[in-house]
Amino acid sequence: MASSPVGTLYRGREGMWTWVAHRITGVVLFFFLFAHVIDTAMVRVSPEAYNQTVEIYKNPIVGLMEAGLVAALLFHAFNGIRLILVDFWSQGPRYHKQLAYGVVVLWTVLMVPFLIRHLSHVFGGN
Amino acid sequence: MATPVIAPPRSRAAKGGNFELNSWLFMRGSGLILVVLVIGHLFVNLMVGKGIERVDFAFVAGKWSSPFWQTWDLAMLWLAELHGMNGLRTIINDYTTKDTSRFVLKTLLYFSAFIVLVLGTLVIFTFDPCGDPGFASENTFCGGN
Numbered sequence: 672m673a674s675s676p677v678g679t680l681y682r683g684r685e686g687m688w689t690w691v692a693h694r695i696t697g698v699v700l701f702f703f704l705f706a707h708v709i710d711t712a713m714v715r716v717s718p719e720a721y722n723q724t725v726e727i728y729k730n731p732i733v734g735l736m737e738a739g740l741v742a743a744l745l746f747h748a749f750n751g752i753r754l755i756l757v758d759f760w761s762q763g764p765r766y767h768k769q770l771a772y773g774v775v776v777l778w779t780v781l782m783v784p785f786l787i788r789h790l791s792h793v794f795g796g797n
Numbered sequence: 798m799a800t801p802v803i804a805p806p807r808s809r810a811a812k813g814g815n816f817e818l819n820s821w822l823f824m825r826g827s828g829l830i831l832v833v834l835v836i837g838h839l840f841v842n843l844m845v846g847k848g849i850e851r852v853d854f855a856f857v858a859g860k861w862s863s864p865f866w867q868t869w870d871l872a873m874l875w876l877a878e879l880h881g882m883n884g885l886r887t888i889i890n891d892y893t894t895k896d897t898s899r900f901v902l903k904t905l906l907y908f909s910a911f912i913v914l915v916l917g918t919l920v921i922f923t924f925d926p927c928g929d930p931g932f933a934s935e936n937t938f939c940g941g942n
Contacts, residue, residue: 694888697884698885698888700877701881701884701885704878704881704913708874708916708920709916711920712917712920715919715920717929718855718926721857722854725852728849728852729850737843737849741839748828748831751828752832755825755828758825759825788848789844789848792843792848793849
């Protein structure tokens with residue numbers, strides 16, 4: 672096995688792993704959208720049916736899954752912007768690694784306040 | 798001596814447009830708009846006030862009484878579903894090895910996208926919270942007391 676895959680594309684590292692994560696998070700978001708449209712459609716059944724359904728989202732375990740969903744969404748969004756920059760910005764391909772670390776930094780910066788606030792809603796009730 | 802003939806370069810795209818190029822562009826365009834629409838949606842529904850704790854029928858009724866949020870949610874629904882459908886289409890093309898499995902998975906994919914788009918659009922446009930007598934009598938914005 673080659674010890675140094677220098678000069679090749681998609682042999683591990685930033686390019687491949689962001690690609691893998693982009694696919695996985697994309698599939699997760701697609702399936703959630705299906706569920707989310709169905710649960711929102713409960714408003715056409717009755718106020719009680721909708722309130723019962725949305726109550727599921729306030730359950731602590733589902734609340735943690737929501738945090739995972741937001742984590743997936745924010746990664747997919749920022750990595751998507753990175754992808755657009757790599758495709759359309761003349762310097763994009765040269766800085767694709769730096770952009771990948773930028774995605775991770777921006778993701779962390781937004782996830783920390785989001786988690787503090789969302790988890791205090793889910794677990795603290797306010 | 799005969800002049801050597803050089804074959805003309807391949808035409809850039811097949812006749813009748815370039816579907817894959819257009820879908821590639823659509824992923825980037827819709828993605829950029831979705832970043833704003835979805836992060837805005839998450840902020841208003843999860844971060845403002847009591848976040849998820851305050852989301853109930855009345856919350857949705859309040860939001861969809863405004864054409865602004867109706868338009869926002871309709872755009873988000875269509876762009877997200879088409880963006881996701883196109884992404885899944887690419888993944889199916891990449892990983893299926895048999896024509897049959899490719900056909901079955903794509904049929905399921907397009908069927909589910911159709912359901913989501915039609916159901917979602919109908920819900921946004923036909924939602925009338927004041928049509929529910931119990932809700933209408935308790936909420937002033939329905940003209941009740």
